[in-house]
Amino acid sequence: MSSSADKPVVIVGAGNAAFCAALAAREKGAEVLILERAPEEESGGNSRFTAGAIRCVYNGVDDLRAIMPDLTDEEVARTDFGTYTREQFFDDMFRVTQFRTDPALCERLVGDSLDTMRWMRGKGLRFAPIYGRQAFKIDGKFKFWGGLTVEFWGGGPGLIEQHTAIAKKQGIRIEYGTRVTALIYDGHAVTGVRVKRGAETYDIAAKSVVLCSGGFESNTEWRTRYLGPGWELARVRGTRFNTGDGIRMALDIGASPAGNWSGCHAVGWDFNAPEFGDLTVGDNFQKHSYPFGIMVNATGRRFVDEGADFRNYTYAKYGRVILNQPGQMAWQIFDKKVTHLLRDEYRIKRVTKVSANSIEELATKLEGVDPKAFVDEIKAYNAAVKRDVPFNPNVKDARGTEGLAVNKTNWANTIEDGPFEAYQVGCGITFTFGGLRINPESGQVLDTDHIEIPGLYAAGELVGGIFYFNYPGGTGLMSGSVFGRLAGDHAA
Known part of the structure; x- marks a missing residue:
């Protein structure tokens, strides 16, 4: 040319x-x-x-x-x-x-x-x-x-x-x-x-x-080099072509690196999503209604404050937290009181989901999760919810929990009204x-x-x-x- x-x-x-x-x-x-x-x-x-x-x-x-x-x-x-x-x-x-x-x-x-x-x-x-x-x-x-x-x-x-x-x-x-x-x-x-x-x-x-x-989110080697061990296991939410070429060629002529090289935008992403983004699904592998439910890891325990803030201000860092859990995964749990609030991405065909009419039944369906510990965790969580504080999804409503190792700050609803829904998520990296x-x-x-x-x-x-x-x-x-x-x- x-x-x-x-x-x-x-x-x-x-x-x-x-x-x-x-x-x-x-x-x-x-x-x-x-x-x-x-x-x-x-x-x-x-x-x-x-x-x-x-x-x-x-x-x-x-x-x-x-x-x-x-x-x-x-x-x-x-x-x-x-x-x-x-x-x-x-x-x-x-x-x-x-x-x-x-x-x-x-x-x-x-x-x-x-x-x-x-x-x-x-x-x-x-x-x-x-x-x-x-x-x-x-x-x-x-x-x-x-x-x-x-x-x-x-x-x-x-x-x-x-x-x-x-x-x-x-x-x-x-x-x-x-x-x-x-x-x-x-x-x-x-x-x-x-x-x-x-x-x-x-x-x-x-x-x-x-x-x-x-950025370099689609470069497995750079992710592991700069973000740390385990990041080669994350899924990429978007394009497979963002491998850091622009950054590399600028550094090659003496450009200055800047910013949080060990940091990235990473979210809860369907655990069985492909390695890179799929344009037929787009952004719908994300699962961002966790503030209205709870998340548990393979040990059956909650590990993060799902209601610390509006989803907008926590979703981009919770992917890293999920990646650090045993098996690099978690399950999001909801009961019927809040399922009508779940975002459209929970209703797509390609979703890792299980349902059950009781907590005990649900426990047997959560692949990779200790069932007894999960049932015990639900009981402890339900007992800690401030039921006298009204639930309001539009504001930080202070409906939280008391006395737990990891308390939930807002939007704490009990997990006791079936049928129950659970969604398995891993880490999806967006950009570095x-x-x-x-x-x-x-x-x-x-x-x-x-x-x-x-x-x-x-x-x-x-x-x-x-x-x-x-x-x-x-x-x-x-x-x-x-x-x-x-x-x-x-x-x-």
């Missing part, structure tokens, strides 16, 4: 961050070329596998209507959308990362979130309220909780379909099945990329390069937190002296320093959008 005299901005990857970078560069008048390692039918990186939730600041329903003009008066009347202020977003980011998030990156992420949503809407991307997963109907009115209100129309697949159509309409070229293997670096600046397509290897000259090729150091003002990659590398930018999962230990739900797509737009704008 020969380059034109007016060299393109080359975007490596074709997920949400990549498309945002491409649209921003195109907006500045640059020629843009997206190089995607995956074939077209598997393209889109982890973005295609997400449910599409995106976290942003909004100060009321008017802000939401600006990005969701399809919102009807009837929907507004029957919904309490609340607000999610800058202060709340900052508080959540610092709290869940144990105050480790880089302040400058966090300021950019939070401060640009609403404007970036408006920008994406202006480009033609559509959003909708997350009624199915983030709002419960109480006294005839839906109430949103956990600071997460908006999703891309059509979820992850819809997001990539929209992005692709918009990009092509704007004259952005997309080359699928084209793996970038190295950066062309003259000792001062990045001037292009080396690619492999089929049996052919060749160079492409570039005005600048934006790396948006994801370690990556490249960037300038938060431009998205430009910094070298080990913390000096900008001319011609090289980065966005998305491979940016280090934003997430540590944990993650507020919906922030990954927001990060990709904000920093993708920033990088593309400056790369052009």
